[in-house]
Amino acid sequence: MDLLNFLFLDSLYEFFNPKKRIFIGYLLIAVLIAAFWLVYFRKLNLREAINKIFDKKILFSKSAKSDYLLFFINQIIMSVISPVLITQLAIATALFYYFHSVSWLDAGVWNNTPLVIIISAFTLFHFLLEDFSKYFVHRLMHKWPILWAIHKVHHSATFLTPMTVFRTHPLEGVVFSLRSAFTQAISISSFVFLFGPQVDIATILGANIFIFAFNIAGSNLRHSHIDISYWKWLEYLIISPAQHQVHHSVLKQHHDKNFGVALAVWDWFFGSLHHSEKIENLKLGIHINQKEDTHSLRSLYFEPLKEIILIVIKPLTKLKQILKLIKFTLIGVNR
Amino acid sequence: MQNKFTKLILAGVFGTTLALPAFGDGHSYGPFPITLKGYSGDKTNSVSYSGQIARHVQHDSLKKLAGSGNLPEMMAYFKGSDKNKKILAPASKGDFKIKQTLLNEISSGKNLSGKSYKGLVNGWPGGMTGVEVLEHMINKAAEHGSAFDPNTGYNYPQLISKFAMGAVFYNQAVDNYLDEKLGPDNKPNNKPYKDGAYYTGKEHSWDEAFGYWGAAAHSLNLTAEQNYNITKMKDMAAADHNGDGVVDLKTEYNFAHAYYAASYDKGGKTDYFNTVTQAFVDGRKIITAANGEALTNAQRSQLYVLRDIIGQNWEKVIAESVFKYAGSVYKDIDKLQTIIEANGDTTKAFATYGKHWGELKGFALALQCGKNNIGETAVKLNRMMGFGPVLLNSSQVTGVDSNGNFIKDEASGWDEYKLHMLKIQKLMVDVFAVKARANDQLANISDLSAKLGGSNSAEND
Incomplete structure (x- = not known):
């Protein structure tokens, strides 16, 4: 019970950690932005705006309730899994060693670069690498059947709330952990190798300055029903909340669009960009007639596993049939 | 007014506490009473380790001489001398006045060579024993005539000093006095250490080991910073425990690895100095409490526990030094590369590199002089380091010829x-x-890894 208590408190800590999306400060800013948007652009009065933001039908929907549960349960599962996953430190050290053994690479060649440039370069490089790798892995999550089986959990949300970020299968958590470990290791090892020991990251409240900017710009609204859109030109560069809501839409024309997190440029370059559209009550989820059962814990945790097993077994049963056929043919020949 | 009065009283109480003699307070190595049965002399303190202090002084003086090219003088400190040799180091510096100026004021007839490690040293070319390696280094130092030889990259004072600390002090303490001499049949506690001695076999064995550790008798009453500054000769007040205006090398100075322990501890992450020194004090109390009787198995087991604490932490201090100087060498090469790229003068940076490499090598060899064979660790260490530093023309000492010259x-x-x-x-x-x-x-x-932080929660951005 103590352990559960501890984990519960540990989960709540996420609300007070500025490195996390659901930091209370970012949530408050998101509310302010949403209110401003609804009053100024949607012409609601303040009371209507508040009612819309805190829409009980959404916040207490079956979909949202399962998000909240997953937030706590995953925390427990990940606390067991994370310690056995390879760390960014282990990979960074191995890479740092490796760079020393590459004959055409010289350690510390840019040691004398002014500190402000080193820090700016590292901070920007790491942000870009992180954002690109998130785009890339997200794209894979949609394109590979095994990965889609687990990513579907996130897309099964029929209402979006900031807590939907936690509507994630633990196996997907493992994939994201490894992605993060590798990108951090690449940034750290290459920069320390080339620029020496003064490499550092520019942060605000401990968060990468760019991530901080992204979060105070209302990152929480991408998982919400407040469809804030940007100017068209800006949506080529930065993903607007409405663009991400499009990504969650059940409509066929919205499938496999807008994989990016902060930047839209990756989607633009690789042909998956979709601008926001003015659609009243955009339908979200995996299917048009999605079953209520998809919000049950059993379904959220075990359906992906079942699906993966089926994907793996299918070719095996085919192989078995082929072997049977060969055996039959051979025995037939012998006769 | 009342405040002033309170302050005055507090100052008085505090002052008295500070002025209390440290002896017998559990934080000093000695004095401890005579426990030897049947002793009728007038000695009252059974602690004795002046022979070890004499060897520390011989070591410090030898280091000072190692760049002089004067072989007979170096050998006089290494192998001992009939003459009452001058203490070259530690010698008085400004206000930091040392009580002794001649070696025999501490102890006579001592040498380093007779107490040097007799095992094979794999990390130095030539397949020699510890004592042979030291002699080889001293001969080469004399041949070269100055501290640093750019031809091999060797800094002799550093090599000789850092290796000698392991080959003599560390080895003698952990592999002799705290090893076989702690056994039940060796130097028993119900007999004098040797005929005519006023201390028992176990008392003196333990004292000798403490002497080699090198900590001042009162050092547990000081901070790591103070202990460090004693050896740096910067804190007379901390060193001069009895307040006689001079620092008695026999009891008031921190030598060798004890000094290095303090140097690491002052960073606040470790407590090697106090851990080892306290274990020595605690062990000596157990022996004193046996009151001249043979130690019981239980007492011996207690000593073994303390002996292990001492051995492990002492080893860590040497390993910390290897760690530190490997880092220095890395940085030195960085600097050299930058200078070479800019076509600058490498003379000074190269000498610094050689100095740090000498320390690294010396400590690495010392680490291999302990009680336990560190096996694969030693092999890796020796291979990665090589017999010499990588030189500016990308060559390195790889061995010695039959005349002992470096190849x-x-x-x-x-x-x-x-x-x-x-x-x-x-x-x-x-x-x-x-x-x-x-x-x-x-x-x-590791700092950046911690700062960026791992992603340990399942989140879909």
Whole structure:
């Protein structure tokens, strides 16, 4: 019970950690932005705006309730899994060693670069690498059947709330952990190798300055029903909340669009960009007639596993049939 | 007014507490009473380790001479001399006045050579024993005539000093006095250490080991910073415990590895100095409490526990030094590379590199003089370091010929050598769990890793 208590408190800590999306400060800013948007652009009065933001039908929907549960349960599962996953430190050290053994690479060649440039370069490089790798892995999550089986959990949300970020299968958590470990290791090892020991990251409240900017710009609204859109030109560069809501839409024309997190440029370059559209009550989820059962814990945790097993077994049963056929043919020949 | 009065009283009480004699307070190594049965002389303190202090002084003086090219003088401190030799180091500096100026004021008839490690030293060319390696180094130092030889990259004072600390002090303490001499049949506690002695076999064995450790008798009453500054001759008040205006090398000075322990502890991450010194004090109390009787098995077991604490922490202090200087060598190569690229003058930076490499090598060899064979760790350490530093023309000492002259051959590149230094640091962390980690070349990587933080929750951005 103590352990559960501890984990519960540990989960709540996420609300007070500025490195996390659901930091209370970012949530408050998101509310302010949403209110401003609804009053100024949607012409609601303040009371209507508040009612819309805190829409009980959404916040207490079956979909949202399962998000909240997953937030706590995953925390427990990940606390067991994370310690056995390879760390960014282990990979960074191995890479740092490796760079020393590459004959055409010289350690510390840019040691004398002014500190402000080193820090700016590292901070920007790491942000870009992180954002690109998130785009890339997200794209894979949609394109590979095994990965889609687990990513579907996130897309099964029929209402979006900031807590939907936690509507994630633990196996997907493992994939994201490894992605993060590798990108951090690449940034750290290459920069320390080339620029020496003064490499550092520019942060605000401990968060990468760019991530901080992204979060105070209302990152929480991408998982919400407040469809804030940007100017068209800006949506080529930065993903607007409405663009991400499009990504969650059940409509066929919205499938496999807008994989990016902060930047839209990756989607633009690789042909998956979709601008926001003015659609009243955009339908979200995996299917048009999605079953209520998809919000049950059993379904959220075990359906992906079942699906993966089926994907793996299918070719095996085919192989078995082929072997049977060969055996039959051979025995037939012998006769 | 009342406030002033309170302050005055507090100052008085505090002052009295400070002025209390440290003896018998559990924080000083001695004095301890005579426990030897049947002793009728007038001695009252059974503690004796002046022979060890004499060897510390011989070591410090030898280091001072190692760049002079004067072989007979060096040998007089290494092998001992009939003459009452002058103490070259530690010698008075400004206000920091040393009580003794001649070696025999501490102890006569002592030498380093007779107490040097007799095992094979694999990390030095020529397949020699510890004592032979030291003699070889001293001969080469004299031949060369100055501290640093750019031809081999060797800094002789550093090599000789750092290796001697291991080959003599560390080895004698952990592999002799705290090893076989602690056994039940060796130097028993119900007999004098030797005929005519006023201390028992176990009392003196323990004292000798403490003497080699090198800590001042009152050092547990001081901070790591103070202990460090005693050896740096910067804190007379901390050193002069009895307030007689001079520092008695026999009891008031920190030598050798004890000094290095304090140097790491002052960073706040470790407590080697106090751990080892306290274990020595506690062990001596157990022996004193046996009151001249043979030790019981239970008492011996207690001593073994303390002996292990001493051995392990002492080893860590040496491993921390290997770690530190591997980091220095890495940084020195970085600097040299920058200077070479800019076509600058490398003379000074190269000499610094040689000095740090000498310290690294000396400590690495010392680490291999302990009670236990460190096996694979030693092999890795010796291979990665090589017999000499990688020189500016990318050559390195690879052996000695039949006359004991160094042979050089092509070495791996600078960057690969830097990688070796990183791996040596990692080896010290993995094998000895060093914590102070001075000059940590991977510190930035671990700091940044911690700063960026792992992603341990399942989140879909």
